[in-house]
Amino acid sequence: MRLSKFSRRVLVWGNLIGIPLIWGSLIGIPLILVLIVAISWDICRYQVSRELAALRAEGLPTNAAELNHYLSIPAGEPDATEAWLKAIEAVNALTESKAAGGLPIVGTGIDSIPPAGEDWDQQAAAEAFLKQAEPALEAIRIAAATPGEVRLLSDLHDAVLNDVIGIRNLSRLILFAAQVCGRQELFDGAFENISHALMLSMEINHKTFFWVQLIRIVVFSQASEAIASLLPAARWEETKLIQLQQQLGANDFHRDMQHALITERASSLDIIRKSLWEPLRVFNERKTLRLFHEAIGAFDFDWPLAIKRLADLNSRVEVERHRNSMWNWEHLALTTMGTWKWTGEAGIRVTAKQRCLIVALAARRGQLQGKDLPENVNAIPDTLFASEEQARTCRVDPYSGDPLLIRQQDGEWIIYSVGSNLKDDGGTVETNESGEIPDIGYAFRW
Numbered sequence: 510m511r512l513s514k515f516s517r518r519v520l521v522w523g524n525l526i527g528i529p530l531i532w533g534s535l536i537g538i539p540l541i542l543v544l545i546v547a548i549s550w551d552i553c554r555y556q557v558s559r560e561l562a563a564l565r566a567e568g569l570p571t572n573a574a575e576l577n578h579y580l581s582i583p584a585g586e587p588d589a590t591e592a593w594l595k596a597i598e599a600v601n602a603l604t605e606s607k608a609a610g611g612l613p614i615v616g617t618g619i620d621s622i623p624p625a626g627e628d629w630d631q632q633a634a635a636e637a638f639l640k641q642a643e644p645a646l647e648a649i650r651i652a653a654a655t656p657g658e659v660r661l662l663s664d665l666h667d668a669v670l671n672d673v674i675g676i677r678n679l680s681r682l683i684l685f686a687a688q689v690c691g692r693q694e695l696f697d698g699a700f701e702n703i704s705h706a707l708m709l710s711m712e713i714n715h716k717t718f719f720w721v722q723l724i725r726i727v728v729f730s731q732a733s734e735a736i737a738s739l740l741p742a743a744r745w746e747e748t749k750l751i752q753l754q755q756q757l758g759a760n761d762f763h764r765d766m767q768h769a770l771i772t773e774r775a776s777s778l779d780i781i782r783k784s785l786w787e788p789l790r791v792f793n794e795r796k797t798l799r800l801f802h803e804a805i806g807a808f809d810f811d812w813p814l815a816i817k818r819l820a821d822l823n824s825r826v827e828v829e830r831h832r833n834s835m836w837n838w839e840h841l842a843l844t845t846m847g848t849w850k851w852t853g854e855a856g857i858r859v860t861a862k863q864r865c866l867i868v869a870l871a872a873r874r875g876q877l878q879g880k881d882l883p884e885n886v887n888a889i890p891d892t893l894f895a896s897e898e899q900a901r902t903c904r905v906d907p908y909s910g911d912p913l914l915i916r917q918q919d920g921e922w923i924i925y926s927v928g929s930n931l932k933d934d935g936g937t938v939e940t941n942e943s944g945e946i947p948d949i950g951y952a953f954r955w
Contacts, residue, residue: 550788553791553795557794569771569775570771570775572779575775576776579771579772587655589656589657589659595652596652599644601674601675608642609638611634612635612638615682616638622685622689623692624692635685646682653705660717672721676709680709680728681731687700687702687703691738691739699735700749703736704752707729711756711760718769718772719852722769722852726762729760729859733757736753737951740869741954747874750870750873753870754867754870754899755895755896757867758867758896762856763808763812763856766852767805770804770808773801774798774801781797782794793840796843804819806818811907812856812907816908819850819852820853822849830843830844854929857907860907862949864905864906864913864926865924865926865949867903868889869953871893872893872924875889882917882955884917885912886904886913886915906926906927907926909926913950916936921952921953922953923938923953925949926948927948928948932947936952938951938952939952
């Protein structure tokens, strides 16, 4: 069919215009996408640069070098690091000698040390071991008498394993000695050893890595358990009970968990800078900064709200993390997240135990003054706490924000927190039939 003159003109102009449009689309669209990415990258780089500058202006670390400075003990301030490292070295040498054999806590034994008055076929072996351990125990006494904080890591990339193992061994030796002293009714010796363990947990630099904070919590918790096990039988005078309250209360886990996140932020930023090429790096840096800003900011609130904010943040991160990672430019930032979940859980649990034990010590002080055991925490006079701050905060359950609970049943006086389920499970502070410990606290037979 012969085309009309008009149709032929349309076809010619279509070819003249259409072919360049097709080629323009093939070339122009990718160029536009590249331009969009370049502009986004430049904006992101500016935002990251501004946020990093703001953190540095506050004296907060953003990379490895700044983190080393942040963690260091200021010049002229007391530094007990060397003394504790010598004690750890002495304890590690003792541990490597396997002198403890099958003893519990310090050796391969799995049974707990029975209380005074009960037979123990390892009593002689325990006393012989402690004689052999005397040089290490003396090194611990010297370290405990040395004022100052303890800096365990020399730089960001040091392996923490040796320090963690060393602190664990040292803590076990101290608490083994305390328990054996308790069996022998040498309660002053038990008090001295427990005090050393609490001192170590206080002196570990609170501006430290999250994993060091965890081992610090372990040391604190073991010392607390030793106090709780010995408290009903120990004939500690009130001045010693006050000192224990002071040492327990000197650990501020709310503050220290926030510091742990500050160090984790610097560590995460350092990993991202060394793992990604420039465009992806800045997107992941921005995401890391924003997420950590929320996590760190959660600790500006009391425990109940802080835990809620951390849980909400963790849920959002989990949703983002499970998106298609191929198109998620911030994937590395999301995979390095999650520390805050463990930070919150570890911090609030040890805080609940800390407050319960301080209240128990207050009740014990009341007994020494001729008072009956309190039926609720508000019945405890402020004067039985080591400070006004303790009297104000230690009656409060960090999980619920309500007063801690007291229950007296079957000859036991139980002080407890409702725990993460926010339910009063009747003061079940030991493992139940389901293998769970729903409430958090201590049970005493006075």
